[in-house]
Amino acid sequence: MLSFRSAPPLDPGTLLFSISVLALLMAAMAFSSMRTLPDLRFGLREWGKAMLAAGGAFLLFFFRGHAPWFLGFVVANLLVMLVPVYGLLAHARLMSRQVSRRLLWGIYGFGVSGVAVSYGLGTSTAVAVVTLSSAIALLFLATAVLVLSHARQHRNGAVFVAGLVMAAMAAGFLMRAVLSLFGQAEAVSPGAPSRPQIGVLLMGALFVVGASIGFFSMVHERQRQEVLDRARRDGLTGLFTRMAFMDMGRALEQARPPVHFAVAMIDLDHFKLVNDTHGHAAGDVVLAHVARLIANTVRSTDLVGRYGGEEFCVLLRDCSLGEASVFAARLVEAARHQAVRLPGGGEVAFTVSVGCAARRLLPQPEALMQTLARADKALYDAKHQGRDRWVAQALPSKT
Numbered sequence: 001m002l003s004f005r006s007a008p009p010l011d012p013g014t015l016l017f018s019i020s021v022l023a024l025l026m027a028a029m030a031f032s033s034m035r036t037l038p039d040l041r042f043g044l045r046e047w048g049k050a051m052l053a054a055g056g057a058f059l060l061f062f063f064r065g066h067a068p069w070f071l072g073f074v075v076a077n078l079l080v081m082l083v084p085v086y087g088l089l090a091h092a093r094l095m096s097r098q099v100s101r102r103l104l105w106g107i108y109g110f111g112v113s114g115v116a117v118s119y120g121l122g123t124s125t126a127v128a129v130v131t132l133s134s135a136i137a138l139l140f141l142a143t144a145v146l147v148l149s150h151a152r153q154h155r156n157g158a159v160f161v162a163g164l165v166m167a168a169m170a171a172g173f174l175m176r177a178v179l180s181l182f183g184q185a186e187a188v189s190p191g192a193p194s195r196p197q198i199g200v201l202l203m204g205a206l207f208v209v210g211a212s213i214g215f216f217s218m219v220h221e222r223q224r225q226e227v228l229d230r231a232r233r234d235g236l237t238g239l240f241t242r243m244a245f246m247d248m249g250r251a252l253e254q255a256r257p258p259v260h261f262a263v264a265m266i267d268l269d270h271f272k273l274v275n276d277t278h279g280h281a282a283g284d285v286v287l288a289h290v291a292r293l294i295a296n297t298v299r300s301t302d303l304v305g306r307y308g309g310e311e312f313c314v315l316l317r318d319c320s321l322g323e324a325s326v327f328a329a330r331l332v333e334a335a336r337h338q339a340v341r342l343p344g345g346g347e348v349a350f351t352v353s354v355g356c357a358a359r360r361l362l363p364q365p366e367a368l369m370q371t372l373a374r375a376d377k378a379l380y381d382a383k384h385q386g387r388d389r390w391v392a393q394a395l396p397s398k399t
């Protein structure tokens with residue numbers, strides 16, 4: 001039979017040393033992962049710093065009593081307080097949230113103020129434990145809220161566990177601050193094998209491993225999304241590639257019950273002339289500008305793609321031919337009144353031609369390719385009628 005009462009006691013020194021090694025390994029993992037996709041770090045650097053600080057702090061706790069008190073107390077606690085600061089920064093960066101650095105470092109300052117007072121005045125460490133623990137609890141709580149909301153949004157089990165670990169850490173440190181107010185909290189030390197002390201150290205180990213696994217899992221998920229998204233986007237304009245546009249369009253085409261949409265084909269007029277007069281690089285600037293103009297003219301639910309060199313396609317959801325015509329007219333008008341500023345100085349005026357068509361649902365829902373072909377025919381008509389205009393299929397030409 002297993003008996004926890006007669007089991008050998010856990011040794012705080014070994015735990016401190018092990019947590020330190022684990023944290024340093026997690027830091028190494030974070031820093032080395034940064035090198036895989038350098039422009040998609042998503043807070044890995046900050047998480048690496050948090051783990052480095054945790055590793056350093058636990059190592060100094062391990063040497064308490066065998067190294068100067070300044071190292072084991074002041075430096076160790078300055079490092080401990082960095083852990084939740086960089087932890088929160090890492091999660092905020094990963095989730096693209098803004099955190100006030102001034103507020104964060106203000107909380108850091110409050111946390112370590114008790115350490116300075118205890119060390120400077122040579123008083124008991126209780127005041128240090130109160131300020132440190134309450135500041136750490138606050139930061140862990142903020143991180144837990146961020147992580148749990150992310151876990152709920154993305155239904156990720158590992159992240160949910162990481163959020164719970166953060167929340168448990170916040171609760172643990174809050175309890176520690178309260179206990180310390182009543183003079184009941186012990187300082188972390190390799191020579192204090194009490195149950196609360198062992199509990200605190202096990203929680204530390206859980207934090208280092210559990211929160212790191214959750215964090216890495218979130219980073220990998222975001223990197224995967226970002227890489228997938230980049231593969232679907234055109235490098236120059238940031239719009240969907242033709243293939244991605246068609247894939248998403250086909251998904252809509254197959255929706256049941258059938259959905260209504262309109263498509264617009266947009267082509268720059270006499271674009272060859274822009275390239276010939278101002279150079280290919282200037283032509284690229286104009287293309288990127290037109291892409292932005294189109295993206296700003298549609299609704300967020302519409303799809304915009306780069307169909308070919310200087311040709312764009314738009315899928316307007318739940319849109320009639322009349323509404324598509326309003327969109328086309330607005331775009332032609334906006335282009336006519338805009339000039340693109342070139343990086344080397346000078347401006348280029350441009351116009352666009354647009355052809356649009358609405359999906360036919362009767363006698364049976366039309367395939368996307370057919371609607372696009374009709375919009376392309378309308379674009380051809382717009383070009384032949386003199387450009388700088390729009391044509392809606394089945395409606396007379398408009399200028």
Ligand SMILES: Nc1nc2c(ncn2[C@@H]2O[C@H](COP(=O)(O)OP(=O)(O)OP(=O)(O)O)[C@@H](O)[C@H]2O)c(=O)[nH]1
Nearest residue numbers: 267268269270271272273275280281283284309310
């Ligand atoms: N700068 C730049 N030019 C491109 C790109 N892709 C295609 N083009 C240019 O777009 C021009 C298209 O020329 P054409 O098909 O003759 O069409 P156009 O001059 O716009 O004339 P219309 O469409 O008939 O009004 C060519 O000069 C291509 O080199 C690109 O990515 N960057």
